[in-house]
Amino acid sequence: MVNKFINTTPQSGVCPGHMPARCEALGIFSIRTWDINFVASGPIEANHANPRQGLMFKVPSEWRSFEVVSSKGDRKTVEMRISGVGSRFNTTNPPGVQAWSSLPANWTHAPAPCQYTGMWAAAPTLRLWFWLVPEGAGACNLVTPFDVPTSSFSMLEYTYELRTPNPLDMDAGDYRGTITYRVGPYQDFDFGDLYLPNDDVLTFNFDLRVEHNLKVDLPPGGNRVELLPEGGWQAWLNRGRQPSRLFRDQTFVISTSGRFKMQLECSLAIGNTCGLRNGAGDQVPLQVGISLPFGLHDQGVQAVNKVPLRLDGVGTELFQPAFYVNNRSGKLHFEVETNDVKDMLEHPGSTYSGVVTVIWDSEV
Incomplete structure (x- = not known):
């Protein structure tokens, strides 16, 4: 401090x-x-x-x-x-x-x-x-x-x-x-x-x-993200209620003393975000967002809560600490939205997957 x-x-x-x-x-x-x-x-x-x-x-x-x-x-x-x-x-x-x-x-x-x-x-x-x-x-x-x-x-x-x-x-x-x-x-x-x-x-x-420090750690297995409905699959299996969205909030730990920006890279790009694809080639967009711990803010000195990560980098060009942030928890948000989940349900039994690369870049 x-x-x-x-x-x-x-x-x-x-x-x-x-x-x-x-x-x-x-x-x-x-x-x-x-x-x-x-x-x-x-x-x-x-x-x-x-x-x-x-x-x-x-x-x-x-x-x-x-x-x-x-x-x-x-x-x-x-x-x-x-x-x-x-x-x-x-x-x-x-x-x-x-x-x-x-x-x-x-x-x-x-x-x-x-x-x-x-x-x-x-x-x-x-x-x-x-x-x-x-x-x-x-x-x-x-x-x-x-x-x-x-x-x-x-x-x-x-x-x-x-x-x-x-x-x-x-x-x-x-x-x-x-x-x-x-x-x-x-x-x-x-x-x-x-x-x-x-x-x-x-x-x-x-x-x-x-000499700035920037370090990000994921928990073991945190690089493999499984998207689930709210409360898991039981509501659909037991009552036939279709999920409104599929999501996962992945926790990470960050330590930083300097400014950084965040960028997104995708194995499959759909518009300004990443996408998921099944074996038949059907595709849906995947929304990715970031929430940073207390002490890190954006250019407008606002808290960072579920800020979208986009391929063009707009909105995540600069994050900076108000004080040295040491081993604080943040979250990556992954979500397939309601309309896109409906498209996925038209192909039952298939698996959708993709690779998303999230970059914390200290060269601002």
């Missing part, structure tokens, strides 16, 4: 290394890159009035959209936002551990609007931290009550949120796309005016892989 992609990107940094249980509880993961670092171009002055002249962190926490494209040219929209940020802050000693712990907004608790995750580690010359960033949060600032002569951020770690398309609405295949963020003062990743990055671009490459 959860129609989402599974993120297989390897984790690194704070979540696997410091607080795996906490990250799991928060529903987040982390990625750490040492390829981007920031070095202060000058000192932080004590009690600076301009947040940009101190410890300031702004990330692209708003949703942004981009396209992923399959090898067939199918396009889907993905949305992304950065929802957490952290790093290793390096400085001189002094000020030392005690000086940093005197901060009003202490590194142990993130300054608003950022949110504390539980991650905080310290040594005399460094701080390791990781904060959550609400949607559209803006900048998070720390003002120091003392001078910081030299400092740097030796890496960047982050977490992100994704809004991916419903994979059940996508054709099978690989979908690829990229989104690029700028890094530096007044850019997407903005650590203020003092901290200058060694690289000004951070590009995310996405590969969304869709």
Whole structure:
């Protein structure tokens, strides 16, 4: 019932290394890159009035959209936002551990609007931290009550949120796309005016892989269908009451995560459907229909109940799941209608037979 992609990107940094249980509880993961670092171009002055002249962190926490494209040219929209940020802050000693712990907004608790995750580690010359960033949060600032002569951020770690398309609405295949963020003062990743990055671009490459499942099983002997009147032949044998129709509802089990169409092939075609023939060559049409289990619907998002299967495929061009359908029962309906049964009864003692091929086709 959860129609989402599974993120297989390897984790690194704070979540696997410091607080795996906490990250799991928060529903987040982390990625750490040492390829981007920031070095202060000058000192932080004590009690600076301009947040940009101190410890300031702004990330692209708003949703942004981009396209992923399959090898067939199918396009889907993905949305992304950065929802957490952290790093290793390096400085001189002094000020030392005690000086940093005197901060009003202490590194142990993130300054608003950022949110504390539980991650905080310290040594005399460094701080390791990781904060959550609400949607559209803006900048998070720390003002120091003392001078910081030299400092740097030796890496960047982050977490992100994704809004991916419903994979059940996508054709099978690989979908690829990229989104690029700028890094530096007044850019997407903005650590203020003092901290200058060694690289000004951070590009995310996405590969969304869709592998659909379509499996149909008939019970043993389900491929041999015997048509009977309502209640069997006893009413005719005992009371001479002629059957109004001959039919059989054949159960099958289906599992599917993707779209499919259904088609009909016949050993004997009569009009737009299949036919049955006896040994003398007499023929009658056979009506074939399909009922699909809950969770599968047609193009009009309607339930599929006794929808006719025709040789031209009209009416069964597209069925699609509302959620992953796993081992649910459906029915194939086979019927000789009243007027055609009357024709059959004019040839008592004969056997009518035919071969019907029902196709579930995932190549829609």
